[in-house]
Amino acid sequence: MELEFLGTGSGQPSKFRNVASIAMKLLDERNAVWLFDVGEATQHQILKTTIRPRKIEKIFISHLHGDHIFGLPGLLSSRSFQGADKNEPLTIYGPKGLKSFVNTALRVSETHLSYPIHFVEIEEGTIFEDDTFKVIAEPLRHRMEAWGFRVEEKPHAGELLIDKVKADNIPAGPVYGQLKAGQTVTLDDGRTVNGKDYLGPAQPGRVVAIIFDTMPTEGAKILAKDADVLVHESTYGISKDEGKMARAHGHSTTRDAAKLANDMGVKKLVLTHVSARYIGPLLKKFITDANKLFSNTYVARDMDVIDVPFTKESHE
Amino acid sequence: MELEFLGTGSGQPSKFRNVASIAMKLLDERNAVWLFDVGEATQHQILKTTIRPRKIEKIFISHLHGDHIFGLPGLLSSRSFQGADKNEPLTIYGPKGLKSFVNTALRVSETHLSYPIHFVEIEEGTIFEDDTFKVIAEPLRHRMEAWGFRVEEKPHAGELLIDKVKADNIPAGPVYGQLKAGQTVTLDDGRTVNGKDYLGPAQPGRVVAIIFDTMPTEGAKILAKDADVLVHESTYGISKDEGKMARAHGHSTTRDAAKLANDMGVKKLVLTHVSARYIGPLLKKFITDANKLFSNTYVARDMDVIDVPFTKESHE
Ligand SMILES: [Zn+2]
Ligand SMILES: [Zn+2]
Numbered sequence: 001m002e003l004e005f006l007g008t009g010s011g012q013p014s015k016f017r018n019v020a021s022i023a024m025k026l027l028d029e030r031n032a033v034w035l036f037d038v039g040e041a042t043q044h045q046i047l048k049t050t051i052r053p054r055k056i057e058k059i060f061i062s063h064l065h066g067d068h069i070f071g072l073p074g075l076l077s078s079r080s081f082q083g084a085d086k087n088e089p090l091t092i093y094g095p096k097g098l099k100s101f102v103n104t105a106l107r108v109s110e111t112h113l114s115y116p117i118h119f120v121e122i123e124e125g126t127i128f129e130d131d132t133f134k135v136i137a138e139p140l141r142h143r144m145e146a147w148g149f150r151v152e153e154k155p156h157a158g159e160l161l162i163d164k165v166k167a168d169n170i171p172a173g174p175v176y177g178q179l180k181a182g183q184t185v186t187l188d189d190g191r192t193v194n195g196k197d198y199l200g201p202a203q204p205g206r207v208v209a210i211i212f213d214t215m216p217t218e219g220a221k222i223l224a225k226d227a228d229v230l231v232h233e234s235t236y237g238i239s240k241d242e243g244k245m246a247r248a249h250g251h252s253t254t255r256d257a258a259k260l261a262n263d264m265g266v267k268k269l270v271l272t273h274v275s276a277r278y279i280g281p282l283l284k285k286f287i288t289d290a291n292k293l294f295s296n297t298y299v300a301r302d303m304d305v306i307d308v309p310f311t312k313e314s315h316e
Numbered sequence: 317m318e319l320e321f322l323g324t325g326s327g328q329p330s331k332f333r334n335v336a337s338i339a340m341k342l343l344d345e346r347n348a349v350w351l352f353d354v355g356e357a358t359q360h361q362i363l364k365t366t367i368r369p370r371k372i373e374k375i376f377i378s379h380l381h382g383d384h385i386f387g388l389p390g391l392l393s394s395r396s397f398q399g400a401d402k403n404e405p406l407t408i409y410g411p412k413g414l415k416s417f418v419n420t421a422l423r424v425s426e427t428h429l430s431y432p433i434h435f436v437e438i439e440e441g442t443i444f445e446d447d448t449f450k451v452i453a454e455p456l457r458h459r460m461e462a463w464g465f466r467v468e469e470k471p472h473a474g475e476l477l478i479d480k481v482k483a484d485n486i487p488a489g490p491v492y493g494q495l496k497a498g499q500t501v502t503l504d505d506g507r508t509v510n511g512k513d514y515l516g517p518a519q520p521g522r523v524v525a526i527i528f529d530t531m532p533t534e535g536a537k538i539l540a541k542d543a544d545v546l547v548h549e550s551t552y553g554i555s556k557d558e559g560k561m562a563r564a565h566g567h568s569t570t571r572d573a574a575k576l577a578n579d580m581g582v583k584k585l586v587l588t589h590v591s592a593r594y595i596g597p598l599l600k601k602f603i604t605d606a607n608k609l610f611s612n613t614y615v616a617r618d619m620d621v622i623d624v625p626f627t628k629e630s631h632e
Pocket of ligand 2 (some may be wrong): 379381458529
């Protein structure tokens with residue numbers, strides 16, 4: 001599980017930061033990539049990566065401001081152009097209105113996608129769940145309807161304790177697989193053994209919260225609670241004036257993001273959606289200030305790849 | 317008058333060629349920039365130039381395929397963000413359907429532009445004319461409604477023949493300006509003199525034809541006639557197979573473009589909308605072939621700037 005930052009800017013593209021998009025690479029976990037927001041030229045940024053558009057399985061859209069959605073029609077078209085077929089559907093989660101934007105763009109441009117797309121209008125709570133992942137959406141507080149996301153990986157089953165299996169003279173064979181799956185098995189010698197007795201501790205899944213454009217709000221706390229990685233917008237820095245600008249535009253400061261991370265027991269904070277004003281010495285100060293407020297903070301740059309590790313305790 | 321090639325690719329962006337857009341820089345002529353087509357990330361390409369978005373006065377859209385329009389909402393938003401005011405309107409010429417695409421994108425994203433936009437639905441013939449320029453549109457032949465453009469600069473008045481003015485003892489003063497404007501003036505000594513007798517030959521204006529996605533067609537001939545510069549799509553090269561592919565997709569080959577240039581007395585041919593397949597040796601061959609068929613051919617690359625000179629005859 002890796003996060004690749006395709007665009008870390010705010011409002012409009014600048015020379016150093018493209019508009020918002022994050023790729024969550026789940027290649028080991030589900031041979032898929034998920035995108036969070038698709039600002040203009042996200043597909044251009046993807047050209048610089050190893051991501052293949054047909055691997056994109058889900059797209060989550062936080063809100064409908066242009067810097068978060070204007071890359072969507074082009075990305076969908078190119079995914080088609082590059083040969084995604086009818087067995088490679090794409091699900092797009094977003095606020096009401098997104099479907100009309102995408103469908104108008106596709107209709108006017110006479111773009112006929114080679115694969116199906118499904119739109120899911122976001123409502124509070126669990127918006128996706130299967131055996132390996134769960135995604136929760138909570139409302140944020142911006143100038144328009146806006147949502148944050150919490151991606152929870154399901155626990156990984158513990159490893160088969162091979163020494164214990166051997167000590168109990170359980171013969172090798174398909175039974176190992178059944179034990180590993182936690183099943184109860186009757187052996188050839190008549191014994192009945194329970195797989196759960198032969199498994200190490202389950203590995204808790206990882207939790208990533210992604211919170212784009214917002215002012216501080218309750219929903220953000222629910223999303224961020226104990227997250228391994230909290231990705232949070234920080235359009236502005238810590239001064240009083242910057243704080244005022246942040247509020248005037250419905251945004252957060254570095255201080256807001258760090259407070260949330262501290263209050264909610266977050267392990268690592270990654271800041272994005274950074275105003276283009278922060279370059280050179282101003283960016284240095286921005287980064288230093290952020291780390292003073294929450295020590296494990298990273299200010300993302302375009303094309304950064306951040307690994308989401310399993311928590312140390314469960315590695316032992 | 318310069319042409320800056322912001323995107324010279326076809327269909328979808330590649331590492332070397334962005335999707336279609338050309339800036340016609342008319343800074344000396346009218347302190348303005350005109351854009352022809354606005355593929356995704358045109359605004360990103362503009363960031364690499366000296367073009368200021370608020371200087372963009374007119375946008376001409378050839379057709380509604382995504383690689384020619386998906387950059388429009390973002391460009392319009394950023395022009396607003398960068399402070400274009402209500403006295404800096406923008407006129408957008410395009411096929412029916414463009415307005416609905418743009419307005420849906422702006423409405424859904426709650427983008428409120430700081431300046432007015434006017435949509436003009438293209439019809440055959442003169443779509444714009446003032447004292448300095450005329451723009452003519454002709455229908456092309458593509459997979460959907462498509463238009464080509466011919467930009468005609470009005471003739472520049474001849475220079476005041478200062479030696480002749482002095483030889484006739486016309487005293488210096490405001491009268492020089494009146495003569496330069498071609499007016500008839502009564503001098504203090506009672507003589508009546510006609511400015512036209514004191515002007516050198518008028519400088520014919522320049523003609524640029526811009527022909528994006530099309531198969532060969534009559535409209536293209538009307539647009540290209542005697543053009544100083546013909547910009548023409550050449551999605552494919554000259555082989556028989558490439559010719560078949562061009563027709564299958566409603567496009568032209570290098571051969572088609574060169575034939576048009578030869579038949580219509582074009583002075584310089586610039587090829588664009590080149591398929592991403594032409595890189596390395598294939599691109600070299602593409603360029604060599606093009607120059608064999610029409611000697612003054614240039615294959616545009618992204619960020620190329622091409623000057624449109626006055627014809628030599630009228631410089632003398
Ligand atoms: Zn926003
Ligand atoms: Zn086309």
